[in-house]
Amino acid sequence: MFKILNIFNLLFLVSFAQAQVTKGSLLIKNGTILTVTKGNMENADLLVENGKITKMGKGLVAPAGTQTIDATGKFIMPGIIDAHSHIGIDVVNEASRPSTADVWVGDALDPLDLSVYRALAGGVTSSHAMHGSANAVGGECETIKHRYGTLNPEEMRMEGAPRTIKFALGENPMRVHGEGNRIVPATRMGVEQVFRKGFEDAKAYMAAWDLYEKEKVKNPAALKPVYNKRHETMAEILKGNIIIHCHSYRSDEILMLLNVCKDYQIKRLVFQHTNEGFKVAPELAAYGAMASVFADWWAYKFEVYYSTAYNAAILTKNGVVTSINSDSEEYIRHLYHEAAKTQRYGSLSDEEALALITINPAKQLGIDQRVGSLEIGKDADIAIFDGHPLSIYAVPQYTIVDGVVRFNRSKDAADQRLQASATRAETGFFLHKEQHNHDRCLEGAFENTATFFGLERE
């Protein structure tokens, strides 16, 4: 069975290596370019050839027939990157065990998800489609590019992006497994031991395979260890091949995972939500752990009651690579505004605020060589606004992925659904109230989702 799974994985690898990615060429004329990493350029042009940025400067010319965008009076910034979302995937939680390192949300990408278009309309070109937070060790995640319009799930993957996995601390795994299933973890102490056991099992598993590889040379009939995808994934974390992205709130649990990672020499670690990251910013900075946070969410459950909207500013000023994420199909549409809130709460500079939604999340996902700033040679993932993106009055006008215009405010039709299906038909009117009060992270964690959301009271 596991072998079959492995073959499937292999097929996936082959197929996404072959997935045809649509790339475009275009010339953006006479705008203010906010490179994020290398300052601003006024009245400048940006040339894109075959999906890559090839030139930036004044008076650029493109080959005849190249699509041109007049950006006079407009602001050109790197496409926004969301280090924590759940759009473009079919399933969020495999909530059946405290550790499900053997699953991968990338198995079920959904190119029809309208949320991807709506994210583009907020200037967002890439997102980290994450497993949920029901389990201490969740599944592997997928870094996607918002190539909305394709019907091929393979084309949504950001080809070559590093592997990432979701971990989760605190109330969510405690509720689902401790309270819900009456198994460990019911406490933050229990959560720690899920990780330690997982890594010990992985070490034993690696040792068994090492032993087998040595034995095999002497004895071709040596007994192979039983393949175990869960241990295999945890072993890949130990080898540094998978970045941990850990749902976290309280400072004590953040320090706990830092210590676990220290003990197992795991370096690649990003805390997600990290509401109390500000309390342990020096420890995070010293370890090189990064933080992806909300701009101002707090008080929707007890473990976020002692939060502050100054979190991103404190982390940034203490030297922690920090990003602002959405964790929401609604908030992903205005991450530029969420980043702007750090100017109210902590007076971050324009560059610091924009880095929170561009180069910093790119670093956290290990894709900063490709995206996250406007530089020659980088992917042409670009957002164009009619005003400075940190202004409340700024409206995204164009969003470009690999040089292809995927959102055009002046031209796009209202109805952007790619196709209706039995499960995705227009289901009528939805009032989206209090979206941030319910963890999208916990979607699917309870058998009866309607019960979880309190609908049974009606």
Place this chain on the structure above:
Amino acid sequence: MKINVVFTLFFTLALTHSFGQVKKSTKGTFALTNATIETVTKGTVSGTLIISEGKITALGSNVTIPSGANVIDCKGMFIYPGMIDGGTQLGIVEVSSISLTDDSDELGELTPHMEAITAFNTSATAVSVTRVDGITTTLVVPQGGLFPGTASLVNLVGYTPDQIYAGFKGVVLNFPGAGRRGFWDRRTDEELKKQEEKALKQLNDIWTEALYYVQVTDAAAKDPSIKVASNPEMARIAEVIRGKMTLLIETNKASDIEAAIKWAQDKKVAKVVLTGVAEGWRVADKIAKSGFPVITGPIIALPTRASDYYDKAYANPGIMSKAGVKVAIRTNDQENVRNLPFHAGFAAAYGMSKEDALKSVTIVPAEIFGVADKLGSLEVGKLASIMVTTGDPLEPKTQIKYLFIDGWIVPLDSRHIQLYEEFLNRSPGLKK
């Protein structure tokens, strides 16, 4: 004048340090000088604004500073009226996932006599978190059943219901509707329709009963021999029928909005405000024709239908406003009511004029609540509910430098700010 300057310095220090551990709100005579004064109703004025005995007593370029006034030099700064959020659960929900801290939702469909202001925790952490961003007044709205209770307008300074009450109460009606509440709401169309019809019948039955109650109590007022048993539910709805209280009708789907308008007109309800109104843009002309004002929001929200353009929730206030509807904006939030100016800002970015967007969180809600003689703009005689800012209050970058609510100068302090001060440069740091 020199003395005044010295006093100002002392005063500023006093606000931040000399009060010791506890920062308190205080009252006094204040002269806010050299400011750009955005009155909202009477244009922009450069000069001085005087606050005395809790009220604005003078403003303009030619103003005499009363002797003994605390002078605050507002050079380069702007004065705006404090903002009013036309619908929140601030103060009645502390931590939404912990039901015992949620006082917004009483059991039962018919509880119009539940008073939101009774459960308002004036010391809730979120109160100071909200007001330091310039939101000085909020409508506290109970939620849940058909008639979940009575909403109250409160000023965010003070410790008792009397101290915070800002002069408006309204009875909330969640108008029966057919909307789903999210992707997880799997009720069939038939189930929805059935529930809607059942709720509408219930509403009409309640209304009929309340009309009888009005007749009986009218008769009892004239004839002492008629005894009327205590019926607080009916007594409250009777106040709406008698035109003494406003009915706040929560309705969001286009067809429901139309049905609610028709219902309120048929019943000849004297004072009606439509709230929510997420799909107001679909029926904006009909709302305008009804003359009913609207409190809409949240604005930073998803469209209500998958087939709608992505920006419809942002554009909704502007479309209604252009059609002639009187539009106020609310957050419908609890802990993040501080985002009110940003909801107004998004409305402005997507079609509402900047001027109307500012009005939708100041003078318009004041007018809707009948308190425009006290709140909502900078005019002589009004309460001093004022923020002094570094710029446009709808811009995230803008800082709020001084805050007055209901005449009191309020310290710019909250737990979020305290945590910032404690942890920006933590001590001990990495090494103890």
